Amino acid sequence: MLDFLGMNLDKLLNSNDNSNPLMWLVWIVPIFVFMLYGQKIQLQVTSSEINKSLEKLKTYRDDTRKELIDYIKDTMKPSWDVPSRLDRYFEYFTIMPVDMDPNGIVPKIRHMMKSREDFTRAQVKTFVSDLSPLEESKIINILEIVTTIQLLYKSVRHLFLTAKKQNNFPLILPLQMMIPFIMEEAEALKTAVTAFRQGQPIGDGIGPMIVGKMMLDMKKIKAAQETVWGEKDFEGRKLLLLKAEGPAGTVGKPSEAVEKIISEKKPDVIIMVDAALKLEGEETGSIAHGFGAAIGGIGTERFQIEEIATKHSIPIYAIVIKQSIKEAITLMKKEIADAADKVTSQIYDLVKDTTKTGQSALIIGVGNTIGVSQ
Secondary structure, X not given: OHHHHHHHHHHHHOOOOXXXXXXXXXXXXXXXXXXXXXXHHHHHHHHHHHHHHHHHHHHHHHHHHXXXXXXXXHHHOOOOOHHXXXXXXXXXOOXXXXXXXXXXXXXXXXXXXXXXXHHHHXXXXXXXXXXXXXXHHHHHHHHHHHHHHHHHHHHHHHHHHHHHHHOOHHHXXXXXXXXXXXXXXXXXXXXXXXXXXXXXXXXXHHHHHHHHHHOOOOOOEEEEOOEEEEEEEEOOEEEEEEEEOOOOOOOOOHHHHHHHHHHHHOOOEEEEEEEEEXXXXXXXXXXXXXXXXXXXXXXXXXHHHHHHHHHOOOOEEEEEEEEOHHHHHXXXXXXXXXXXXXXXXXXXXXXXXXXXXXXXXXXXXXXXXXXXXX
8 A cells, every 4th residue: 555655656746747736836836935035035044143143242242341340340349330430431432534635644543542542541540549550451451342342243233233124135145244253253352351350461462472581681671651672682683672561461552662762773673573363274373474564453553663664774574473363362372372482583593694793683572461571
């Protein structure tokens, strides 16, 4: 009986009769359904995936906000209402200068960013009058993390709700492509809060760590705001070592310090040591050499260093330690720390290759120097 039914079913499915109602249902109806409603179905499926990421972003924002509030309450014991006072800072924004005429725009951007940094630092100091530089830098860094996650959440939510409101599938496609990268950055920022709270070195601090180790037992001189330098001899040459002042979480003002040191000491070469984002497939902690100013940010610091070096005809060499964006802003991994001695040896080799006896080299450790002294 079962064999008989199976044979009849095969005949029914394999029938060449175009009027077969089962064939109509199996093939023709789905085609019309997808022609009419395929985009809406895709929009619903994609919206569901993005909505999950959006909820996760909201959780990250709320968790980091709570961690900052708890940290201030635990360390400072304030008498004022912490949440209401901090919430207004999370909405701060910066309006970039008009760029219709690009001539002179870099000094304008630098002025805007400096104004924001100075204001934020001044506001944090109002929390507690005798706040130490280390605690101050921790709060500023965590505040920046919360603000960045808040901005990511609001941007994703805006694009998502706009696409849903207009029932527009093409509008949601760019967001679908970018959401994995956005979530990777958000997860890294959330994880970074722990390292900053505890004052531990992060991956981005490998440059300052290397130069800071070279500066041990040396006299440190203030070169610029939150930036120090020292001088030592090496095989008949002068090494001018520069880094942000640790162990506070700051990147200092390397461009201003470079300008001052060049005007006083006139080094023959500049060597910059920094972390760099690795490509997929590259090993964490791998080392690469190159040319040019190895420094991140929005570009104002790099512009100023390039301008000064060009004016004085000083070549710039770069040594970078590869890492992912998550590794750069979270607790420094062993693979990154293990690269320090190799890079130090390569710095000395580069100095010997690019300078002669009696000449000098300016070596800059670039990065956030949280937890890294000198």
